[in-house]
Amino acid sequence: MPKSQPSELPSASIRERSIGGKTRSRSEKAHAAIFQAALGLLDEVGYAALSIEAIAERSGSAKTTIYRWWPSKAAVVLDAYIHTRARQIAVKSTGTLSDDLERFVAATCRALRETSAGPAMAALMAEAQNDPKIAQVFREKWIEGRRSVLKGILSDGLARGELSPAIDLEVLADCIYGPIWYRLLNQHGPLKDAFAKTLVRQVMAGAAPRVSG
Amino acid sequence: MPKSQPSELPSASIRERSIGGKTRSRSEKAHAAIFQAALGLLDEVGYAALSIEAIAERSGSAKTTIYRWWPSKAAVVLDAYIHTRARQIAVKSTGTLSDDLERFVAATCRALRETSAGPAMAALMAEAQNDPKIAQVFREKWIEGRRSVLKGILSDGLARGELSPAIDLEVLADCIYGPIWYRLLNQHGPLKDAFAKTLVRQVMAGAAPRVSG
Amino acid sequence: MPKSQPSELPSASIRERSIGGKTRSRSEKAHAAIFQAALGLLDEVGYAALSIEAIAERSGSAKTTIYRWWPSKAAVVLDAYIHTRARQIAVKSTGTLSDDLERFVAATCRALRETSAGPAMAALMAEAQNDPKIAQVFREKWIEGRRSVLKGILSDGLARGELSPAIDLEVLADCIYGPIWYRLLNQHGPLKDAFAKTLVRQVMAGAAPRVSG
Amino acid sequence: MPKSQPSELPSASIRERSIGGKTRSRSEKAHAAIFQAALGLLDEVGYAALSIEAIAERSGSAKTTIYRWWPSKAAVVLDAYIHTRARQIAVKSTGTLSDDLERFVAATCRALRETSAGPAMAALMAEAQNDPKIAQVFREKWIEGRRSVLKGILSDGLARGELSPAIDLEVLADCIYGPIWYRLLNQHGPLKDAFAKTLVRQVMAGAAPRVSG
DNA sequence: CTATAAGCGAGACGGTACGTCCCGTCTTAGA
DNA sequence: TCTAAGACGGGACGTACCGTCTCGCTTATAG
Numbered sequence: 001m002p003k004s005q006p007s008e009l010p011s012a013s014i015r016e017r018s019i020g021g022k023t024r025s026r027s028e029k030a031h032a033a034i035f036q037a038a039l040g041l042l043d044e045v046g047y048a049a050l051s052i053e054a055i056a057e058r059s060g061s062a063k064t065t066i067y068r069w070w071p072s073k074a075a076v077v078l079d080a081y082i083h084t085r086a087r088q089i090a091v092k093s094t095g096t097l098s099d100d101l102e103r104f105v106a107a108t109c110r111a112l113r114e115t116s117a118g119p120a121m122a123a124l125m126a127e128a129q130n131d132p133k134i135a136q137v138f139r140e141k142w143i144e145g146r147r148s149v150l151k152g153i154l155s156d157g158l159a160r161g162e163l164s165p166a167i168d169l170e171v172l173a174d175c176i177y178g179p180i181w182y183r184l185l186n187q188h189g190p191l192k193d194a195f196a197k198t199l200v201r202q203v204m205a206g207a208a209p210r211v212s213g
Numbered sequence: 214m215p216k217s218q219p220s221e222l223p224s225a226s227i228r229e230r231s232i233g234g235k236t237r238s239r240s241e242k243a244h245a246a247i248f249q250a251a252l253g254l255l256d257e258v259g260y261a262a263l264s265i266e267a268i269a270e271r272s273g274s275a276k277t278t279i280y281r282w283w284p285s286k287a288a289v290v291l292d293a294y295i296h297t298r299a300r301q302i303a304v305k306s307t308g309t310l311s312d313d314l315e316r317f318v319a320a321t322c323r324a325l326r327e328t329s330a331g332p333a334m335a336a337l338m339a340e341a342q343n344d345p346k347i348a349q350v351f352r353e354k355w356i357e358g359r360r361s362v363l364k365g366i367l368s369d370g371l372a373r374g375e376l377s378p379a380i381d382l383e384v385l386a387d388c389i390y391g392p393i394w395y396r397l398l399n400q401h402g403p404l405k406d407a408f409a410k411t412l413v414r415q416v417m418a419g420a421a422p423r424v425s426g
Numbered sequence: 427m428p429k430s431q432p433s434e435l436p437s438a439s440i441r442e443r444s445i446g447g448k449t450r451s452r453s454e455k456a457h458a459a460i461f462q463a464a465l466g467l468l469d470e471v472g473y474a475a476l477s478i479e480a481i482a483e484r485s486g487s488a489k490t491t492i493y494r495w496w497p498s499k500a501a502v503v504l505d506a507y508i509h510t511r512a513r514q515i516a517v518k519s520t521g522t523l524s525d526d527l528e529r530f531v532a533a534t535c536r537a538l539r540e541t542s543a544g545p546a547m548a549a550l551m552a553e554a555q556n557d558p559k560i561a562q563v564f565r566e567k568w569i570e571g572r573r574s575v576l577k578g579i580l581s582d583g584l585a586r587g588e589l590s591p592a593i594d595l596e597v598l599a600d601c602i603y604g605p606i607w608y609r610l611l612n613q614h615g616p617l618k619d620a621f622a623k624t625l626v627r628q629v630m631a632g633a634a635p636r637v638s639g
Numbered sequence: 640m641p642k643s644q645p646s647e648l649p650s651a652s653i654r655e656r657s658i659g660g661k662t663r664s665r666s667e668k669a670h671a672a673i674f675q676a677a678l679g680l681l682d683e684v685g686y687a688a689l690s691i692e693a694i695a696e697r698s699g700s701a702k703t704t705i706y707r708w709w710p711s712k713a714a715v716v717l718d719a720y721i722h723t724r725a726r727q728i729a730v731k732s733t734g735t736l737s738d739d740l741e742r743f744v745a746a747t748c749r750a751l752r753e754t755s756a757g758p759a760m761a762a763l764m765a766e767a768q769n770d771p772k773i774a775q776v777f778r779e780k781w782i783e784g785r786r787s788v789l790k791g792i793l794s795d796g797l798a799r800g801e802l803s804p805a806i807d808l809e810v811l812a813d814c815i816y817g818p819i820w821y822r823l824l825n826q827h828g829p830l831k832d833a834f835a836k837t838l839v840r841q842v843m844a845g846a847a848p849r850v851s852g
Numbered sequence: 853c854t855a856t857a858a859g860c861g862a863g864a865c866g867g868t869a870c871g872t873c874c875c876g877t878c879t880t881a882g883a
Numbered sequence: 884t885c886t887a888a889g890a891c892g893g894g895a896c897g898t899a900c901c902g903t904c905t906c907g908c909t910t911a912t913a914g
Contacts, residue, residue: 027859048343053900062861067902119342125398126339129332130261135400143399170402171392171411178391179384185338185394186356187348189383198384206419240890264869275892280871456886474769477874488887493876551824552765556687561826569825596828597818597837604817605810607824611764612782613774615809624810632845666864690895701866706897 033059034066035080042077043116047123050077074127074134081120082141090149097157098204104153105176106196108146112184113191122185147173175203246272247279248293255290256329260336263290287340287347294333295354303362310370311417317366318389319409321359325397326404335398360386388416459485460492461506468503469542473549476503500553500560507546508567516575523583524630530579531602532622534572538610539617548611573599601629672698673705674719681716682755686762689716713766713773720759721780729788736796737843743792744815745835747785751823752830761824786812814842 037059041050052073056063070076089111091103112118124142128135150173157163163172179199183189250272254263265286269276283289302324304316325331337355341348363386370376376385392412396402463485467476478499482489496502517529538544550568554561576599583589589598605625609615676698680689691712695702709715728750730742751757763781767774789812796802802811818838822828 030860046343051900052902056861060861062863063902064862064904065860068859122342126342129335129339129398130259139399139401143401147401167415168411171408171415174392174395174402175388175412175416178393178395179387180391181395181398182387182391185342185398186352188352188356188360189387195384198381199388202380202384202419203388203416204419206415206417243891265871266869269892273892275894276871277873277893278891281890453885472769478876479874482887486887488889489876490878490888491886494885548768552768555761555765555824556685565825565827569827573827593841594837597834597841600818600821600828600838601814601842604819604821605813606817607821608813608817611768611820611824612778614778614782614786615813621810624807625813628806628810628845629814629842630845632841632843669865691897692895695866699866701868702897703867703899704865707864 030059030061030065031069034061034076035084037061038073038076038080039084042080042120042123046119047077047127052076072131072134074124074131075137077120078124078134078138078142081124085117086145089146091153093153093156095160097153097160097162098200100153100157101176101204102197102200104150105180105200106193108180109191109193109196112180118184118191125181125185147177150176172203176200243272243274243278244282247274247289248297250274251286251289251293252297255293255333255336259332260290260340265289285344285347287337287344288350290333291337291347291351291355294337298330299358302359304366306366306369308373310366310373310375311413313366313370314389314417315410315413317363318393318413319406321393322404322406322409325393331397331404338394338398360390363389385416389413456485456487456491457495460487460502461510463487464499464502464506465510468506468546468549472545473503473553478502498557498560500550500557501563503546504550504560504564504568507550511543517579519579519582521586523579523586523588524626526579526583527602527630528623528626530576531606531626532619534606535617535619535622538606544610544617551607551611573603576602598629602626669698669700669704670708673700673715674723676700677712677715677719678723681719681759681762685758686716686766691715711770711773713763713770714776716759717763717773717777717781720763724756725784728785730792732792732795734799736792736799736801737839739792739796740815740843741836741839743789744819744839745832747819748830748832748835751819757823757830764820764824786816789815811842815839 034055037055038050041054041058045054050073052063052066055061055073055076056066066076070079089104089107091100091107093100094103112121124134124138128138151169154163154169154172158165158167158169176199180191183191183195189195247268250268251263254267254271258267263286265276265279268274268286268289269279279289283292302317302320304313304320306313307316325334337347337351341351364382367376367382367385371378371380371382389412393404396404396408402408460481463481464476467480467484471480476499478489478492481487481499481502482492492502496505517526517533519526520529538547550560550564554564577595580589580595580598584591584593584595602625606617609617609621615621673694676694677689680693680697684693689712691702691705694700694712694715695705705715709718728743728746730739730746732739733742751760763773763777767777790808793802793808793811797804797806797808815838819830822830822834828834
């Protein structure tokens with residue numbers, strides 16, 4: 001297989017083959033239609049009720065074509081998401097870690113709360129529990145991307161001395177993203193701005209009472 | 214099994230009808246067999262590969278009997294879990310909040326890491342994303358139970374003055390359980406004892422550097 | 427309902443037990459309700475869509491009660507028919523065989539054509555093909571009854587010299603009832619009065635041309 | 640099997656779609672296996688105990704394949720019968736109507752009595768009572784075929800002057816086939832050769848005594 | 853400037869599990 | 884003792900999708 005570079009999921013792609021160099025245009029049309037159909041159905045009926053047959057029908061593709069490129073509906077959806085909605089949540093630094101963090105968390109929560117990203121992320125995380133391959137790609141291609149943005153913010157803060165050098169950055173990132181995911185998936189509390197603010201302040205300040213002085 | 218009272222899922226049971234009334238004897242045998250089959254298969258083949266047909270076959274029940282009492286495989290599994298594995302993770306207080314918390318978190322991580330509870334919880338949380346009814350029961354009958362234990366520990370600490378009164382206990386609980394769930398589901402880091410220790414210390418102390426003075 | 431004697435299906439009844447002497451009234455009430463429900467449903471949804479569960483529900487009986495007395499839905503329906511719709515088609519003799527026959531056949535066709543007897547008979551005959559017990563009772567308790575009326579008419583004609591002594595009466599009866607059943611079941615032609623007249627005339631006169639002189 | 644033309648059930652087939660178009664090779668194998676399985680099971684367990692699941696299992700097909708082409712087990716069986724057992728009962732003319740008729744009736748009775756055709760025909764006629772679509776195809780594709788052979792014999796006799804011109808041929812055909820079906824379905828008398836002979840003679844000669852001369 | 857081979861649509865196929873209907877049996881409580 | 888009630892084990896139903904498999908058609912370059 002020639003497999004030039006045009007493929008965007010280089011190492012851990014779910015795609016089993018890259019798009020060949022020769023007949024690119026037909027492929028691309030079909031792939032675009034499949035992505036669009038997948039995301040449309042995802043919004044309309046939800047992930048659980050989504051089927052490859054439905055994607056094929058709506059996109060005007062043959063099931064064969066879908067199976068040629070993706071091994072499962074999760075792979076289609078994830079790939080569709082990565083290719084078409086891969087907007088990074090980027091926040092310009094204010095120069096203060098707490099503010100940067102709060103903006104980042106609030107923006108993340110807003111996206112999860114107000115767009116279809118919330119249910120989609122929840123569904124993909126759910127699917128990842130049943131399919132290790134999806135889990136891997138989801139983690140490496142989606143979660144890690146967002147996590148590295150967060151860790152960048154934290155690193156900047158550390159460099160500025162706004163973070164104790166003893167802090168484990170990985171665990172600190174877990175303390176930010178963990179509660180967000182927890183609320184997204186478990187729905188025991190809202191992902192509103194107040195939550196973002198409280199979360200960041202508490203994580204930064206700690207729970208223990210400040211020593212007097 | 215504690216199972217002392219006749220009715221174990223009083224308010225928010227997934228069961229659509231109570232076993233009340235006239236006939237009961239056969240029911241209990243069948244239900245016990247169904248629970249056992251469900252959990253056995255859950256351990257052996259995993260949640261995704263579990264089918265109601267397989268539960269029926271292994272338990273010697275008819276599919277109709279299962280469908281009479283539970284609307285989905287998720288409901289069977291969740292009910293089975295609640296009825297037969299409802300061991301609370303209880304930790305005797307050492308008198309110190311940090312120690313209590315660390316023990317609690319470590320015990321929780323150990324259970325998720327070393328028993329079948331980890332995959333089972335992940336699968337149930339995943340299923341909850343596709344089924345609001347399951348989500349509700351899972352949250353109310355399982356998650357909240359564990360969460361209230363944690364909040365009890367925190368409250369005790371608060372009473373002892375080991376916690377700043379300004380702290381939002383709900384968000385604090387999220388900062389404990391969130392990272393645990395996050396690692397359980399996303400698998401980006403281990404749930405080992407060191408993680409428990411770091412997590413608790415960081416959450417208690419906060420990330421910001423202590424003011425010298 | 428005439429229903430004077432306690433048991434109307436003495437020898438070849440489908441009923442597996444007779445109605446006991448002691449608790450007659452409850453039985454009778456239940457049976458009447460079951461018959462009524464069965465015939466009502468028969469008219470409403472047809473034989474194929476009829477179920478014992480539906481009869482039980484509509485009649486307010488328990489399935490157990492129905493199964494105690496009848497082995498199948500066919501047995502219930504047949505018994506119900508025999509008990510409540512056993513109107514004989516009796517024709518007063520005009521003194522002429524051809525006229526008697528024509529009246530009898532026309533009356534039979536009219537009943538099959540204009541009442542629910544047609545579909546019911548067809549359904550029972552159909553069921554008899556799948557259940558020898560039903561076949562036996564249907565034949566002995568229903569068909570033979572009507573057939574004996576016909577044979578009585580024929581015998582009277584024979585006694586009056588209106589029938590050739592060489593005629594096989596059984597086959598002659600088949601030549602009357604056969605075409606009627608054939609049209610009822612196969613629906614290739616109508617069961618109207620003209621058919622009755624032509625049938626009788628042709629059977630009586632024969633198909634071969636009369637020798638001239 | 641005659642089966643020369645590609646399409647055997649042109650107008651009133653039970654099949655809901657033709658096998659037309661692109662893919663065909665697999666289909667024929669599967670269909671043949673389904674027919675064979677259906678007829679084998681019909682002989683072995685009878686029509687009532689026949690299930691589509693059993694046909695699928697024995698034929699090595701999937702249930703879906705059967706349901707893709709036929710709407711019910713009756714349709715499968717009828718189609719199987721029409722395609723593989725469509726032997727006409729043809730009788731070479733002896734030049735005499737009575738003899739031709741007697742041979743035809745005797746051959747028909749023999750087939751119904753000695754082969755599996757008897758139970759099969761009875762079962763199909765029974766099923767036709769519950770399913771108008773089956774009724775139609777059974778009538779048009781099976782009954783009418785045989786009936787037209789009979790009417791051909793009668794027409795030939797009429798042309799030879801062996802039949803009174805006043806005779807209604809349809810009713811006459813009913814007088815032949817009606818008694819046969821009646822005995823087949825009601826089982827009140829045997830379908831042996833003597834019956835065939837008596838039936839034909841009586842129908843031809845008529846029941847009324849011959850005018851002296 | 854074809855030819856040719858890959859990708860494509862179409863859709864039948866064997867298959868799994870679904871959730872439902874109704875079966876006929878059973879157990880129970882009450883009249 | 885019989886009844887109403889209804890849970891039970893069971894068989895088959897007809898359906899939805901699965902993932903695989905031909906089958907011809909389309910089409911874009913390679914010869």
